[in-house]
Amino acid sequence: MALPPEAIVRLDLGRIWLPHLTMEIPVHGFLIKHPAGAGLVDTGYGTPLELIKDYRPVNASVAEALRQHDVHASDICWVINSHLHFDHCGQNAVFPQAPVYVQRREYERRHKYKDTPAAWLQYAGARFELLDGEREIASGVRVVTTPGHTAGHQSIQIDTTEGPAVMTGDACWTVGMFDGEPPRAGMMEDASTFARSLDKMRRIKPAAVHFCHDNRTWHR
Ligand SMILES: [Zn+2]
Secondary structure (H helix, E strand, O other), rough: OOHHHHHHEEEEEEEEEEEEEEEEEEEEEEOOOOOOOOEEEEOOOOOOOOHHHHOOOOOOOOHHHHOOOOOOOHHOOEEEEEOOHHHHHOOOOOOOOEEEEEEEHHHHHHHHHOOOHHOOOOOOOOOEEEEOOOOOEEOEEEEEEEOOOOOOOOOHHHHHHOEEEEEOOOOOOHHHHOOOOOOOOOOOOOOOHHHHHHHHHHHHHOOOOEEEOOHHHHHH
């Protein structure tokens, strides 16, 4: 199934300051208006904001962001986390009815992410679906493994009527990086694996690329 490109809706989920990179970045999730039921890619950071105060978070509610698009949190049928850093899975608990798809390798390493509060992953009703590689989550919606930023990182590929659309997660941060600008140290756990994953996404020959940390969208 190919979705219309406008079925992918970017949600603005605040901003954070990255002390180790001395830069401020926007935080996005994506609502997928799928005819079989709405889905969500990444959930931003959670609350209380005090837990991540070093990152100077600006308040942002994923439920409110969804309401602006006439979608209620309880309408979300599935959630995909690209990875389990705090700014990608922080509001999973808003969707207790939805299975959360994450790579097993990522889930097993969650304790290594000291900045991800345990409570943001261990909430009442949490239902993680652990993946060992690539999988179609809904018709036309696939996860593709893109390690390097973290070992269990995954990106999302969606068939649209204009061609494939990719949601990179943190496997690529910006339009410029997708076009070849080198990533900075501190943006990845393993540089050569990160580079291979970036090439893998380019080989998909996407029509559009959507970023968690860039307000622009890349278009072919
Ligand atoms: Zn990350």
